[in-house]
Amino acid sequence: MQTGRLSTELLKNIMSSSNTESTAIVLDSLNHGESDKIVTFFCQGSGRVTGIAKGANRSKKRFQNKLEIFSYITISFKERQNTSLVFIEDAELHDSFINLRCYMERYISASFIRETLLLATSEREGDKEVFALLHWALRSIDEAKPHLPVCIIFLLRLFNHLGYRPDFDGCRSCSSSFSLRDRYFFHHVAGGLICSNCAETVTGNYTELSPGTIRILKQSLDETPDRLHRLGFSKQATSQSLTMLHHYGRNLFQREIHSWKALRGLMR
Numbered sequence: 001m002q003t004g005r006l007s008t009e010l011l012k013n014i015m016s017s018s019n020t021e022s023t024a025i026v027l028d029s030l031n032h033g034e035s036d037k038i039v040t041f042f043c044q045g046s047g048r049v050t051g052i053a054k055g056a057n058r059s060k061k062r063f064q065n066k067l068e069i070f071s072y073i074t075i076s077f078k079e080r081q082n083t084s085l086v087f088i089e090d091a092e093l094h095d096s097f098i099n100l101r102c103y104m105e106r107y108i109s110a111s112f113i114r115e116t117l118l119l120a121t122s123e124r125e126g127d128k129e130v131f132a133l134l135h136w137a138l139r140s141i142d143e144a145k146p147h148l149p150v151c152i153i154f155l156l157r158l159f160n161h162l163g164y165r166p167d168f169d170g171c172r173s174c175s176s177s178f179s180l181r182d183r184y185f186f187h188h189v190a191g192g193l194i195c196s197n198c199a200e201t202v203t204g205n206y207t208e209l210s211p212g213t214i215r216i217l218k219q220s221l222d223e224t225p226d227r228l229h230r231l232g233f234s235k236q237a238t239s240q241s242l243t244m245l246h247h248y249g250r251n252l253f254q255r256e257i258h259s260w261k262a263l264r265g266l267m268r
Contacts, residue, residue, distance in 0.1 A: 167192030
């Protein structure tokens with residue numbers, strides 16, 4: 001009787017499993033035991049998924065050099081009911097983005113993007129726009145586009161898509177419209193600008209932004225993707241923007257972004 005019940009449960013698991021194939025980007029890859037890997041990847045259709053690749057460290061065909069962090073792949077995996085960990089069956093490599101691992105500044109910027117995405121998303125929240133944004137950012141950095149502006153644009157557009165669009169239209173306190181003649185501060189909790197007249201009356205942490213910085217941040221949010229690389233960030237705009245977005249993200253997620261320290265070193 002016991003054997004019969006076990007066979008029935010096993011049969012149910014097999015019947016309830018389903019195969020999925022999706023384009024994906026690897027976000028994390030850790031050894032598990034002597035031969036397996038636990039891999040977190042962001043799918044074009046399924047969002048963030050974590051699975052186990054049995055025998056990946058010994059594989060000479062199915063998984064060799066395909067499950068490294070930042071790899072752009074088509075992945076096949078099997079899901080089962082009552083468990084969030086999928087079983088990775090196969091992977092096809094499209095692009096390893098090798099330059100992200102060969103150049104330190106590119107690796108640091110890509111790592112900052114990766115860590116932010118892991119904090120900002122939950123398992124199985126499919127989002128084709130976020131996948132497209134992630135792919136654009138990693139490809140741009142791999143192709144030696146200015147990596148710090150890419151980080152800025154990625155964060156801005158990610159926050160916007162998640163419903164946390166920074167407000168650069170005017171003062172959140174007095175409702176005055178944005179003016180190139182005024183001084184502004186970005187309030188990390190309010191998620192918008194505070195003018196110089198209101199700054200002393202508003203409590204909380206904020207980052208000063210020059211009018212020029214605000215203008216290019218607005219362009220970064222509204223420009224079409226094919227024109228984003230034409231935006232020119234000055235050294236001041238880059239520093240102010242990344243500092244503001246780091247603090248804003250930390251407030252949203254209530255977590256520190258550990259790769260920020262290394263990214264801040266690049267700004268210097």
